[in-house]
Amino acid sequence: MARLFEWLAKALALAGGLLVVAIALVTSGSITGRWLFGEPLLGDTEIVEYGMAVVVACFLPICQWRGENIIVDFFTARSSSRTQARLDRFGTLLLTLMMGLIAWRTGVGALDQKNSGSMTMLLQWPDWIAYLLMTGPIALTALMALYTAITGRNGSGAHARDPLPGGAPLENR
Numbered sequence: 558m559a560r561l562f563e564w565l566a567k568a569l570a571l572a573g574g575l576l577v578v579a580i581a582l583v584t585s586g587s588i589t590g591r592w593l594f595g596e597p598l599l600g601d602t603e604i605v606e607y608g609m610a611v612v613v614a615c616f617l618p619i620c621q622w623r624g625e626n627i628i629v630d631f632f633t634a635r636s637s638s639r640t641q642a643r644l645d646r647f648g649t650l651l652l653t654l655m656m657g658l659i660a661w662r663t664g665v666g667a668l669d670q671k672n673s674g675s676m677t678m679l680l681q682w683p684d685w686i687a688y689l690l691m692t693g694p695i696a697l698t699a700l701m702a703l704y705t706a707i708t709g710r711n712g713s714g715a716h717a718r719d720p721l722p723g724g725a726p727l728e729n730r
Contacts, residue, residue, distance in 0.1 A: 559710075562701050566619040569694050573615030580608045600680035607677065607687045614691040617698040621652070624711035642709065649706040656699035664692045 587601035598604075620626055628648075633641055667688035675684040705711055 558704065562618075562622055562697075562704065565697055566622040566701070569615040569697070570619040573612045576608050576612050576615065580605055580612070583608075600677065603677045603680050603682070607682065610687050611690045614694040617656075618694055618701055621698050621701045621705070622711065624705070626652075646706050646709060649702050653699050653702040653706055656695055656702055660692055660696035660699055663688055663695055667692060 583598060583601055583604050587598040591597040628645070630641070633644055636644070667685045670685035670688055671683070676682060677684065
C-alpha cells in the first residue's frame with residue numbers, strides 16, 4: 558500500500574507541476590499578446606482559475622505523504638515525545654475527516670455543476686470537469702492521512718515525529 562501511495566503522490570505532483578508550467582505559459586502568452594497586439598488571450602483568467610484549483614489538489618497528497626504539512630507546535634513544544642506523537646496522530650485523524658468531507662462535497666459539487674450545465678463565461682468549458690479533477694487527489698489525501706494516522710508512519714516509513722514505543726526516531730525538523 559505504501560508503494561502505491563508513494564507512486565500516486567509523485568505522479569500527481571508531477572502532473573501538478575506540468576500544469577503550473579502550462580498556466581505560466583498561458584499567462585506569459587496573454588501578457589505578451591496584450592503588449593504586442595493590445596489583446597490578451599481569450600479566457601486567460603478562466604484558464605488560470607480552472608488550472609490552479611486542480612494544481613492545489615494535485616500537490617496535497619505529496620505534502621501529506623511526506624509529512625511536510627505545517628505543524629504549529631507553539632503550545633506543545635515542551636511536551637514529551639509521546640504526547641507530541643499522540644497529538645500528531647490525532648491531528649492526522651482530523652485531517653482525514655476534513656479531507657474526506659472536502660472530497661465528498663467536491664464530488665457532489667461536480668455532479669451539481671454537471672446537472673446544471675454550468676460553464677465558464679468566455680471559453681464555455683464545463684465547470685464540473687475542474688471539480689472532478691480535484692476530487693480524486695483530495696480523496697487520496699484523505700486515504701493517506703488515514704494510513705498515516707493508523708500506522709503512525711509517513712511515506713518514508715519513519716514516524717512523523719518522535720516515535721511511539723517500538724519505532725525509530727526521525728530527527729527533528
